[in-house]
Amino acid sequence: xxxxxxxxxxxxxxxxxxxxxxxxxxxxxxxxxxxxxxxxxxxxxxxxxxxxxxxxxxxxxxxxxxxxxxxxxxxxxxxxxxxxxxxxxxxxxxxxxxxxxxxxxxxxxxxxxxxxxxxxxxxxxxxxxxxxxxxxxxxxxxxxxxxxxxxxxxxxxxxxxxxxxxxxxxxxxxxxxxxxxxxxxxxxxxxxxxxxxxxxxxxxxxxxxxxxxxxxxxxxxxxxxxxxxxxxxxxxxxxxxxxxxxx
Amino acid sequence: xxxxxxxxxxxxxxxxxxxxxxxxxxxxxxxxxxxxxxxxxxxxxxxxxxxxxxxxxxxxxxxxxxxxxxxxxxxxxxxxxxxxxxxxxxxxxxxxxxxxxxxxxxxxxxxxxxxxxxxxxxxxxxxxxxxxxxxxxxxxxxxxxxxxxxxxxxxxxxxxxxxxxxxxxxxxxxxxxxxxxxxxxxxxxxxxxxxxxxxxxxxxxxxxxxxxxxxxxxxxxxxxxxxxxxxxxxxxxxxxxxxxxxxxxxxxxxxxxxxxxxxxxxxxxxxxxxxxxxxxxxxxxxxxxxxxxxxxxxxxxxxxxxxxxxxxxxxxxxxxxxxxxxxxxxxxxxxxxxxxxxxxxxxxxxxxxxxxxxxxxxxxxxxxxxxxxxxxxxxxxxxxxxxxxxxxxxxxxxxxxxxxxxxxxxxxxxxxxxxxxxxxxxxxxxxxxxxxxxxxxxxxxxxxxxxxxxxxxxxxxxxxxxxxxxxxxxxxxxxxxxxxxxxxxxxxxxxxxxxxxxxxxxxxxxxxxxxxxxxxxxxxxxxxxxxxxx
Numbered sequence: 001x002x003x004x005x006x007x008x009x010x011x012x013x014x015x016x017x018x019x020x021x022x023x024x025x026x027x028x029x030x031x032x033x034x035x036x037x038x039x040x041x042x043x044x045x046x047x048x049x050x051x052x053x054x055x056x057x058x059x060x061x062x063x064x065x066x067x068x069x070x071x072x073x074x075x076x077x078x079x080x081x082x083x084x085x086x087x088x089x090x091x092x093x094x095x096x097x098x099x100x101x102x103x104x105x106x107x108x109x110x111x112x113x114x115x116x117x118x119x120x121x122x123x124x125x126x127x128x129x130x131x132x133x134x135x136x137x138x139x140x141x142x143x144x145x146x147x148x149x150x151x152x153x154x155x156x157x158x159x160x161x162x163x164x165x166x167x168x169x170x171x172x173x174x175x176x177x178x179x180x181x182x183x184x185x186x187x188x189x190x191x192x193x194x195x196x197x198x199x200x201x202x203x204x205x206x207x208x209x210x211x212x213x214x215x216x217x218x219x220x221x222x223x224x225x226x227x228x229x230x231x232x233x234x235x236x237x238x239x240x241x242x243x244x245x246x247x
Numbered sequence: 248x249x250x251x252x253x254x255x256x257x258x259x260x261x262x263x264x265x266x267x268x269x270x271x272x273x274x275x276x277x278x279x280x281x282x283x284x285x286x287x288x289x290x291x292x293x294x295x296x297x298x299x300x301x302x303x304x305x306x307x308x309x310x311x312x313x314x315x316x317x318x319x320x321x322x323x324x325x326x327x328x329x330x331x332x333x334x335x336x337x338x339x340x341x342x343x344x345x346x347x348x349x350x351x352x353x354x355x356x357x358x359x360x361x362x363x364x365x366x367x368x369x370x371x372x373x374x375x376x377x378x379x380x381x382x383x384x385x386x387x388x389x390x391x392x393x394x395x396x397x398x399x400x401x402x403x404x405x406x407x408x409x410x411x412x413x414x415x416x417x418x419x420x421x422x423x424x425x426x427x428x429x430x431x432x433x434x435x436x437x438x439x440x441x442x443x444x445x446x447x448x449x450x451x452x453x454x455x456x457x458x459x460x461x462x463x464x465x466x467x468x469x470x471x472x473x474x475x476x477x478x479x480x481x482x483x484x485x486x487x488x489x490x491x492x493x494x495x496x497x498x499x500x501x502x503x504x505x506x507x508x509x510x511x512x513x514x515x516x517x518x519x520x521x522x523x524x525x526x527x528x529x530x531x532x533x534x535x536x537x538x539x540x541x542x543x544x545x546x547x548x549x550x551x552x553x554x555x556x557x558x559x560x561x562x563x564x565x566x567x568x569x570x571x572x573x574x575x576x577x578x579x580x581x582x583x584x585x586x587x588x589x590x591x592x593x594x595x596x597x598x599x600x601x602x603x604x605x606x607x608x609x610x611x612x613x614x615x616x617x618x619x620x621x622x623x624x625x626x627x628x629x630x631x632x633x634x635x636x637x638x639x640x641x642x643x644x645x646x647x648x649x650x651x652x653x654x655x656x657x658x659x660x661x662x663x664x665x666x667x668x669x670x671x672x673x674x675x676x677x678x679x680x681x682x683x684x685x686x687x688x689x690x691x692x693x694x695x696x697x698x699x700x701x702x703x704x705x706x707x708x709x710x711x712x713x714x715x716x717x718x719x720x721x722x723x724x725x726x727x728x729x730x731x732x733x734x735x736x737x738x739x740x741x742x743x744x745x746x747x748x749x750x751x752x753x754x755x756x757x758x759x760x761x762x763x764x765x766x767x768x769x770x771x772x773x774x775x776x777x778x779x780x781x
Contacts, residue, residue, distance in 0.1 A: 137419075137485060139478075139480035140480075141478060141480060142336070143441045145325060146324070146325040146326055146327070146380075146382075148336065149325075149326075149327050149335075149336045149441070149475055149476070150335050150336035151335050151336070151473045151474075151475065151477075151478070151479070151480040151481060152335045152336075152473065152480055152481045152483065152484055153418075153480045153481065153482050153484060153485040154484060154485070155484065155485045158484065160484070165387040166336075166387075168385075168387075176478075178423075178438070178478035178480065179419070179422070181437060
């Protein structure tokens, strides 16, 4: 196969690919620059569930000696007054601002056949130690769109260490154990430090935000995502109270 | 012609090399072209000529053919590859990609490109594939730093395989792969791949469908590296290298071949009643013929994502009857049939891998059909292997799991005159085939029995010893969504009843030998006497 013998169709496809390549944005390795923020504002608020969605515990079907008879279903954690815990709130598109206030090292545990914490915010290039505190074997299996993929068995009492440069892109990493099908957890690799997760009563707060208009992304594993717009003024606290619809 | 010969020679040479060396060095690197702009550009041309239809213009595995394939074509942009010699989650080495392109991936639509592309071309296309994943250019992700060590292989021995079996049980491989390795360990079909598509656990006894190859040195890497994008984890942290070699030897011993020699099911003759049950030891005396099956892609709706790609058949007969035993692997026992979920009309001529038909347990029945010509001819002429023809009908014995579950005779007799027409059920008095099936450890064993001859020679096959009678197979796996023409099928094989040797034949042999001996003795005497006379 040489160029002259190539069909027109193939050529046109080639040309369109070249164009697409030139126009497409660089992969999601958006760089973030740390610096001082003067006269920053803050964003506070709470997230509620509209509709109902209480979760029954999951019955454990194997390894009951190590896992117990049931585990709580953390895919939707609803508090008093329908408040939602474990919702990720992130301000998008800030490429320069406060210093990372997330540590460089994280520990993620597997205890009683559940991941702890259920959702964890980490930063790019973070080191993660995934422990197995149970008396049975687990496999740490991550599912993500190119952020970080691993699937290794971890013996009781041992751990899996994710080295510093393995997680470079921001994004969402689902963690499962295929040996215990009910186990599921999430790592959220932040794009910038302006990220928070709602607490048990559905509240969150993000500080030291450079003034401006931003898009805020809310994400919950079962309810999906929602984009809100906020305006942050210097030295002031903005409020964002959102509700996510039950599915 | 020249072109083909060249390919054949290079293929043979490569196969020889592959057999001699480890997979990591399976191909000589002497002819490897340099990785530069010029070779990348050539690789790109090859990609758009050969790979784009499945892997897509953007390399994201969304080419026009993608929806029809299970497993789906690899998304080359995520840096996630199944068959590697590197640790879990790491990028594959160049040689891994080159081997996958060259050998193809068994059990998938990925062909063996070593049959069509030169070694030079394959390297160039590998270089281009790497450009879809930016991490290949990042020294932190250099796959050469994460190669799984395979430093001290343990050669195959029964002892090593027995140790491997222990490890298979200890490491709980059977929880997914099944106690006998038939991929039947999971009670439900909830496993998914990294893209959210339902995933079938590999049947380890079907050596030909192991994607990365079925030699111990191939298998070793699968559970050492894990299969990225699937629930198959890496056992590098929980099993020692020695344990993993024993396990590899055990699994390589589980893997069988797809075809046996010959095309004839030699029905063995026996005295007394034929076994009604599939587990009867009498079956051991009948030789097995393995028959490979393919997806039904001759008529719409065409289906290529079959789950049953081989049946084992054998037969026994006595003075009156013949019984055929068909054995095939199926991880889920489906014994119901919901006609309302059958798909009557299709938008496309091929059935999509996901979405078109319900591929889950307890919707459609499992079923097998034996097909015979009605008219026997002495020449090579046979009816079309796919349901016969108008002028040359076939007789079909169809066993249905749902009928058996209902406690009625599980076999039905049909006639067909080509695939365009629906199967014609024979009237009640002509229904003479008896069926009996059992399912255990991910395997169906079904016996179909009928008299050798009957009155209905216009519609039914008639068996007579010493004759080659064509036979073909259709199989439906209900939990794979198969029903109607969505099935797997074989082409013609033969079934032959060994003509028993009459005792008088042995006597005549001795008589003839004696007579020849006598004649020779007389001749010798005669010629000696003659000589004396001279």
